[in-house]
Amino acid sequence: DVKVTQSSRYLVKRTGEKVFLECVQDMDHENMFWYRQDPGLGLRLIYFSYDVKMKEKGDIPEGYSVSREKKERFSLILESASTNQTSMYLCASSSSGGELFFGEGSRLTVL
Template identity: 90%
Template sequence: DVKVTQSSRYLVKRTGEKVFLECVQDMDHENMFWYRQDPGLGLRLIYFSYDVKMKEKGDIPEGYSVSREKKERFSLILESASTNQTSMYLCASSLYREKLFFGSGTQLSVL
């Protein structure tokens, strides 16, 4: 079974801090995604990566950046956290156009 592991389940940060969210998958998937999940807004794509060192912006990339130095790891970076980035962050991976496998999520609170 595919395992997508997000490093933290809960995270509390202060406004202006630099925040790293880590995601690791163990099935050699080329695609990896970062979504944020907000009530009433559903899942919105922040960034995705279709290969090592390759990335594309999703629908809401402002205030975020990503890093994919190794195939199994995809990091989401909040350069200067703001309160409107308080959210549930979901990482996912997939093989080509196959189904997405999701991590359990990181609930980030920015105070």
């Protein structure tokens, strides 16, 4: 069974803290994505990666960075968390031309 695993389902952080969101996929997919989901705004792409150590900005990259040191792992980093980054974060992976497989999400609250 294909799987995208996000290590933290719920996080509560304070303003200014550094936050790491981890995502691992077991499907040997080339492409990995980080989305942010907010009510009424749908799924907005933050960053994506099409290969190890490669990354491209999505629609809303400001305040975020990513790391992909291994094919199966894609991390989202908030260098200095702010309250407007309180959201649901979804990781996804895909093979080239294939469907996206999503993780169950990480709900981040920044106080």
